[in-house]
Each structure stands twice: as structure tokens, then as C-alpha cells.
Amino acid sequence: MKMRFIGVYILLGLAVAKPLRPLEHRASNPPTLGDDVIGILSSVTDDLASLSPYLFSQATSIKNKVQSARLLPSTLNSSSVESAAATISDIFRERPADLTVAVDELLSQGLLVGQLLDLLNSFANESTINSQNNTNPKNPTTPVYPSKLPDDAPYSLDENTLRSAIYIPESFTYGNKTPVILIPGTFIPAGITYHFSFSKLSNFTSILDPLWVNIPGASLGDAQVNAEYVAYAINYISGITKSNVAVLSWSQGGLDTQWALKYWPSTRSSVKDFVAISPDFHGTILAPVICPGLPSPSCTPSVAQQIYTSKYIATLRADDGDSAYVPTTTLFSTFDEIVEPMSGEYASAYLLDARNVGVTNAWVQQVCGIGKLGGSIYTHEGMLYNPLSWALAIDAIAHDGPGDPSRLDLDKVCSNFLAEGLDLEDLLGTEGLLLLAVANIIGYGSWTATEPPIKAYAR
Template structure:
């Protein structure tokens, strides 16, 4: 429900607010009550200004995003029409590799829209996804595992703080799932911050995997859209990995995006039972070492949500993940990590110091691939951003290679001459790219605002 309230705010704010100077926060906020739309402005006043104590700059960013969304919906912004145009537009908003310059996610989302990288129907698209079953975290999965995995499958597994009912119901199993009865590898899709998996992968990997003859996807919609404590988010991941493997009788593959990489790596570290049943871990835009940027922390501290604070470079959670005798800075299972040096959310993402880079002290097999290095000077190594990696052709090719071979995906087995000449993964088009951009960045901005609003006073 929190998302509906925030979306209603953005969709229904009166044009008069955009023509009104941003108020001095110390002034009487009743001046915001205009004759045009007192209801929505009251929501803005009470929810954002009074409850969140937003500063003038943040308020301006909210108004700027709202203005861009209205212009987009009114057809005042020209959309890109080809992948080539999309990458040209991306180059205008990309950060430099290894940058430490912070980019507020509201600013990023606004610039994305203004540069034609979101479809005209973005607001309608987001609204249509809010109540879709594919985003449900209350699913009725009645099939019991072949052997108990709760409260523990392995003696060294960490205890769960969530009930088995809640852990199981977050797993979305589409009607097309074949439950291991074919040669297709069951693939579990793990979302990033502020977005359910159903939305995250709908225009990319859900589409690609469903159209393939090698993989059978299911996904995990973590309650709170992964904005809560990563340690709890990882419980859902650990349970889901064991559950899908158990009901299919197969080893599974796991694909993550963004924070999902940390969730999976934490689960593999603290639930050892998961290691034997995960044949391939494939991570996109992961931040295993955290990020030096504050892009996703769009609200002033301490109003930044739990998982966002935990993803700060060298946070207590990141140090814990990396440390100890079972250090999570190295892979636990065959791992293919693919990332972009132009990531606007996670930095650094270049060389062995990249946040997505994992070691291989256990000898399980790891491929760390920065697309600009593998496809230097070619379209597949272009200015892909954090979310654009979901449609990157080299990432898809490496994941196919990993699924169809033992060990991680290997560049030596990929036809780089062909793959690096592509702009999006085969089977995807410019619409998929634009919809992925809109359903990640814009959706994430709104949902993070809504989460913070709902949890203000909870010690965020």
C-alpha cells in the first residue's frame, strides 16, 4: 500500500506546486496549501516535509522528477527509438569510471527521463505492475520439500528469524515452471534494492530465460522490496535456493542483480547447505564490497533505509561478509560476475578493486568481467549503467555459457566478435531497454521514498 500512496502523490500533484518557489523549511508550511489541489499537497506536507524533514534541495529534486514525469506523459520529451540512440543518451548521464562523485537517485531518474530513456507511458506502466501477481510475496506454494530445510537443513546453517510460511510464500513459481522434469536448469532470480523480482526481470531475464531451451526461471519477491535488513533478505534467499532445489531434485542456477549479489553471497556464507545445490551463481552489477557512492541513499541520514546503509563501502555488514575464516570476498560456488565501469550506483567497478570482483581461494571457479574491458571500443562495452546491465549482450552470453558448461562462464568460449557487436541481448529490443530503465530507477525512487515515509520513527 505504501507504493500506491507515493505514486498517487507523484501522479496527482497540482501543476501549481511546480510554479511555487520551494518553501523555506522554517516557514509556515500552510503556504503550500493552494486552491488547486489541497489533498495531494497536504500529503506532501505531512508525509515528506513534516515527517521526513526534507531539506530544500531534496524537495526540489522531488518536484523536478514529478515535473519530468508529467512532461513525459504529456509527450513533451522525445524518446530514443533505437539501441544506438539509447547508448548515446546513456553516455550523457554516465559517471566516469572509479568516480567518487555522488549522484542522488532522484537526479539520476530525472536525467534518465529528460534524455529520452524512459517510455512515454512510464507512470501507467508502473501502476500496471503494482498489483500484478508476478510481484507477489504471499504466494501459496503447497509442495513440501523432499527433506526438511527448516529450521535447519545443515547443522551449521544460521537460524531463521522468519517463519517458514513467510519464507516460502515469497517465492513466485510461474505456471510454466516444469519442476525439474526436463533438461532445463531451474534458475532462481534475485532482485536488487527497492524493486520486486517480478518487475526487475520482466523485460530482461524472465523474457530471455522463458524463450530459451536451457533454463526454467522462478523468482523471489523479498518483502519490503529488499529495503530492510540484508541479513533478513538473505534468509529468504537461502530458503528459496534450498526449496527450489528440493522440489526439483536438481542443482539450480541463481541470477542476481545489484544488492541481490550480497544477499546471495551472505546466504552462501551463513547457510552452508546452499553450496552443494547451487551449480552456478551469476551476478549482475553486484556490490560485494559495497559502494563509495551515495546514489541510492536519496534521503538524508539517518532516514536512509537499512539495506542501503548496509551497502555503504566498508560498512559493518560488508566487513562481516568479507571477513572471518569463511570470507565472502571469495566465491563459494562457481560464480560469473559481470559489471560496468560506468555504474552510477556502485563504485569502484574497475579492475581487481571492483566491488563486484570476487576471489577464488576455494578453487570453485570465478569469472570477473567488466564489459568495457572484454568488449573494448565495441557496442557491447559501451556506457552501460547499473540497471542497463540487465540487457547487456555479453552478460547474457556469459550466463548462457555458465548454464551450459561446468564452472563459470568463460570469455574464451564466447564469440566476442559477434557478441560485442551487439547493443542488447538477442531477443531484446529498445523497448525492453527503456522499460527496464523505467521500472528500475523510477520505480526504485518512488518505492524508497514510500518505505522511508512508512518507517519514519523506526530508527532508520
């Protein structure tokens, strides 16, 4: 066990936290996220000191700063969005970004203080919004399992497992408003991922009705299996609401959705719009930063699959898989610290339109312009609070076809750093997700030196 953790820390360069256990397995007075971070760093610093002076230094620094931050009062009221944005821009200006350094800097600059750490912890371990054991008794009029159409790929998971991962809020109207299925990215469950951003869509407009899919293992397992949850959710929600749905994804969620649309053709007629935030449809050349090319590299399965040259990415892109299957709007930032390239038509987020269904590839630095706040430095996760992301998502769902920047008042949209309806806590909460991301990837445990084999249906 000791040597496994040593290898993981060296390979990933992310000595931050241990896995967060489900709420039901915790004591009556559970430790907070800050306590978890301090505990795991204390247990590995001796190993790091002997094997990696750099990681030892970073781990010690983060541990000490988390300890201090746990005792600090919230500075949210005394901070401003403008100053927080400027600080975050400085932290992520270096490319490629070292996530260990980034977390350390977030702590150093007072952007992750006691109150925010507790808030992140309460939602990270919440048995509701991140639950994978939800009770959804409604059955679609037309069965969607084991398949909806003969051409659909076979599921490897049972229907109860697939259905239980779908979290439907009490406010859901079952078709009175357009259902919006929120799909998470790698490292973080959907509930906490969207808590500070798109789960608030129902408060932002009367036409949207968000729900989300809590893919087990924080989407760190085989992305082909992750896509099964997406395919099932699309057909299930469309079936019980008797309406077409919108799908909004972040990060790997874009890959999962595109894979589902490709290999479960029945989903295409049920999706009116697909909005992908920071997707890596072409993989990322920065994957080696997480999974370096050492003699015996170790990765989580889905991270290995997201390498730019992986078999998974090649399989997805084959036969026009790099073209949209439904009206699609993608949004991406040049300053993405996880996915690269992310500029222009060579961006990993860029989709073609071979099927003439309608595609909008929105490079925020181009659409808003670097001189505008909405086109400034946005991180991979920061695109969740980018005002253009929100405006184009809503525009896409409210109209036929993808989002169209020409329908927006870009001077107004791009003059803000945050989407309308979000505040400083949402900005800092979203950036604070990096701490949870590091914890989950370190705690995954089922490391692999190779990506999972391509499923038979996709060969």
C-alpha cells in the first residue's frame, strides 16, 4: 500500500487528498474536507521527502495552508469578483498549469477559506445531490432497456444501476419545461460540479428544467461504460416526460455524450440540443501531465482514454464521429489548463457538421474578444461560470438548432466576468472543485498502465 501511494504521487504530481467516503460510512461527527486533506498529507510527507523533494515541499505547503484556512473566517464579503478573477488569471497564466501549485496558490491568496471548505465538503459528501442510488419509479411508455432500437449498442450494466444514477430534483416538472440533463466531467460528481453553476438554470429562466447523472467513480472508470449512463438517461428522461431533452456536459461529459449519440442511435431523435462546455472531443495533449510517460505509467482508465493519441479517441472520431449527430454548441477557452489545444478550428472542442444538423463552435476569446471580460482568462472549470457559456446554452435550447451568437447582445453578455445570476461564492466554489478533483483521482485506486480495450460493438 505504501509503495502504491508513492508511485501514484510521483506519477501524478498531485499530493493533496485522500478519497472522500460516502456519508453513510462516516462517523456521526465526520471530519471536514480540510481535516481529510491534512490527514493524508501528514501520512505521506515522509515518503515524499525521501523520493521527491519538490512534492514534499508542495504537500507540506498545502497541508499547512489548509490547516490555516480551516481557522479563517470567510472573506467572501470583503472580496470582489474582479479581484478574484484577476488572482485566478495570474494563477493559471503559466502553461501547462501544475494543479498542485494552483491549489497551493488558491489557498495562499485566501480564495479557499474555512467556510468555503466546509461548503465544498458538505456537498461533496452529500447523500442526495451526488447520490448514485436514486429511486426513479416512473417507467417510459416505450421500454428503453435492454435497447430502444435494434441498432443500439448493448448495455453492460443492468437497468437499475443505470436508472439509479439519475438525480431528479423535487422541482422537476416532468415535461412542463424543457428537461436539461447535466453530464459531469472527470474527477467530480455531477451534483457538486453543477451546484455552483448550471443546476441553477431553473432559477434563471422559465423554460429549463435541470437534472443530472451521477456517474459512479467520478467518471474515472472506462469512458465507454460512462457513456452507457448518458445513453440510458437520454432515452429514460425523454420517455417519462414525453418530450425531447437538452444535454449539457462539461469536460469528459462531452466525450461520453458524443459516444452515446454515436453508438446508441435511438438517442439522436430524443435530443433537441447538445451543449458541451470545455469538451475534449479530440483528447488532450496535456494528459501526460497527469499520466507521464514513465517506464510503467499508471492512470485511471478514462484519463488514459483521453490522451490525444488514444485508441478511444481514434475510435470516436472514425466514421465522422468528430461531426455532430444533433444540433451542437461547444464552448471553449484558450486558457484551459486541462485540455489542449483549445484555440480555433484545431481546438479539441471543435466539431464538424458533416450531417448538416447545425454546429456552433464558440471560442470565447474570439466571440467576446480578449478585451472584454467574457473573453478573458477562463480555466477548464471556469467555463462553467463564463457568461457566454450560459447565454449560448439558453439561446440554443430556446431556439431550433445550435446557439447563435448573432442573436445575443454580445456587448452586454461579454461585459461581465460571471454569468447573470451567479456571484462570488459560485466563482470560488467552482474553482475550489480542483481540491475535490485531486482527492478523487488520488483515491481511485484501480490504476492501469493501458487504456481499456475498445468494446466489441465499436470495433
